[in-house]
Amino acid sequence: MPNNYRLAKVSSLLKKEITLILQYDLENDLIRDHFVNISKIDLSGDLQQCKIYITSTAQEKVRKEIVANLNTAKSFIRHNLGKRIEMRRVPEIMFKDDVVLDQGLSVLKLLDELKNKNQNNNFEEKDANS
DSSP states (O other), X not given: OOOHHHHHHHHHHHHHHHHHIIIIIOXXXXXXXXXXXXXXXXXXXXXXXXXXXXXXXXXXXXXXXXXXXXHHTHHHHHHHHHHHSOOSSOOEEEEEEOOHHHHHHHHHHHHHHHXXXXXXXXXXXXXXXX
């Protein structure tokens, strides 16, 4: 059974170091021009596989291109991770686009529209009663 404390600690370390690699070591204009953030890291129990979820302020098409570029550069990132952290084996990494933020924003937008529509209906009812 994997140790959850250890998984959390290794995930935190990976997130910190990968963020530093993306900021300072990776020479990719697309990534540097757009705000790229690691939102979540899913690490397997045996520490061999790592899914890194990326959020960005860019449009969906650009985000997909950013994720594709990161997946292309994952061997470079993994090599730099090996230099920076002391692990028996650096996990295989895979970058994914985190759509949870977009889904949350769309739900909030729908709720705002419903609220505005409800307020407009209340104003119309008051005007009709006056």
